[in-house]
Amino acid sequence: MHVGAALLRPGYPFSSWPWRALAYLATTVPVAGVLSAGMLIVGAPLIAAVNAVRQQGRPISLPLALFLTVGALTMVALAPLVSVAVCAVERWRLGIVDARPLPRPPWRGVWARYTTAAAWREVAYTVWLGSVVPVAYWIFALITLLDLMLVASPWTAGHADGVVVWWTTIDTPRQAVPYAILGGLLAPLLWYGVGALAAAQGAMARWLLDQPVDGAALREVTRSRARLVDAYESERRRIERDVHDGAQPRLTSLALQLSLARLDVPEESPAAKPLAVAHEQAKGLMVMLRQIVHGIRPQSLTDLGLAGAVRELANEATIPVTVHADVERPLPELIETTAYFVVSESLGNVARHARATRAQVRLVAEPGRLVVEVSDDGRGGADPALGSGLTGLADRVAAAGGRLLLASPPGGPTLVRVELPCRP
Template identity: 75%
Template structure:
């Protein structure tokens, strides 16, 4: 069975045979296409940086004051650079998003144009500006250092030929007089070629990781907080609606259906068994009783009665008693919990014990309920075969969605061969 191709350069660098794949060439293409962009940006920064460095150097060495004209030039130039950077970064970012696919196939979040004002007021725009300055300042320095090392290695490789044309050739830390003396250095240079070839991939991977970090981060923390609040409001609204439906069914439909079932039962007693209406009446009576059972199951699914009568710990112990394998329950719950948290924890245990019975081939299981501060921790473990994978079914995925709706998180440890541990952390602030 062949492994899937790596989705990005960082993953490819970890695999054997990287140097024999197309990834080094893709890294080179990414770096080569960076050169003109970084070159143009660095020239723009040098227009300000070079005079500043020269003035500071003159002031340190000769004690000369910085001329007023230079100060004004640097101040005006800095303001123009900062004012134009959010607009220049639009083109740079667009090109970078296209180039990034050379070394990283994972899509970046799509950023919509928010107008000129948005280029100066949003965090996304200023992250793009930071990426532009990164390309114009840090990247050229890194490329220059690597180019210097590469030039030294090429000198090592070519040293036997260079030594034949001159009396002495400086090779890194020493000098050689003859081609024969230079051969060991040439061999070392050849051996370093794969290292430099791999190093090109590392540089491209670092550059791509910085680009993804700056350009692929969530748009705004405020927007994310609002999404979280919205999800919490939806979960609370769902819980309130669920309780309303439960009351309506329990107090409205269920008593009327019970009365209908009794009336049909009394009617069966008054109708002779040989009457033509006896059989349809008996069928109607049986259907009414079946509907009563179905309605009780629906009400039980909305909120289990055991959860209302016994609380979370008692309801979980009741589930454990009904399991097909021995289940040990440890509960340390100090105070009452919000309804949403109780329901979530109950169904977590129910789904996990169901998975144990269906898939784990376990001989025993354990459930732990621990309330520590403002957090309820639910842990379900078993000694089964392990290998649980959310990608192979919707049970764990649905469970994770239910936990996320309550602002919690689900952690899964299930190596092949077992054991399996599901840990759910739920906020239980009342």
């Protein structure tokens, strides 16, 4: 939670967040003040020299030029080192208005303070804190002072020759009453202004002080995940082929031999009962093995394609399921398999949890992607945090390079939408 999100909540003015924002701004003043004073040592003479050149045309004197040059070089040389302490304090202070952790980068030596992008991002934040932040605070303080003047105008108008409020002069307390009312109405906006100013400063701190994502490392992680998925799919197909072509025919032959042996053994024989038990176990093992092969890659997906296999799932569902399929071009095997299991798992969740009376499956092959939608008219309230089914499904979709979107308000309906990349 952070002050930016708290600003959008109805109870913000009565929560602790405005006070936390005020504490954050108050503790910023000494830090920004010291930085601003240090920058003015060089900045003020530089501005004065530039104005003299522009207005009077006089060249900058040699001592002043030397002072400005040495001062600027000194500031540039010291900024990466000074920013270490400043940003360490700022990371700690950010916790006042932002509960999200902001890790501190490890110390990599003095040379790294001048050669790494992260160090110069800290320098940029330090400069911003000593230059832009004081100006923003002065503007906000001026607005606050003007509002206080409006509120206090009925009491000050009677004890002075005239009180100037914006564009008019107030001579009597009665004339000041409307302005006091306006100031009272604007006061709550200042309370929000405190939070907005703290949120803006905190967002800048997080943007400049957070560690940037390594794009090259992220691309390598994506490529390695794709390689792992491809290797997994290849191994999965090999296991399916070995089970289907090797173990399953042998088990079928064993069950057939046991069936023939039962015909040759009299029922009163001591071997009849163990033989019957062995025959039933062999048939049960055949069913289990068929289910295992079906779980690796359903045979209906190979024989009928994605649309046909999904219609077969719909026919086996315990509630009426309507299928709308617009998939004409062939799809990659990984995408087909992922889409099939999305529909299978979603319909299974509908049957187990949704208390729905009907469901609908939609398959659309759009340019560059396959969209799978499963909706129902059940009670809704599906939450990935309450079970591993939706989380596992989202992980499976992510492994294929897609994304899963869930809409399930309490009372329903529920919609599961999956978008899978599908290059032509």
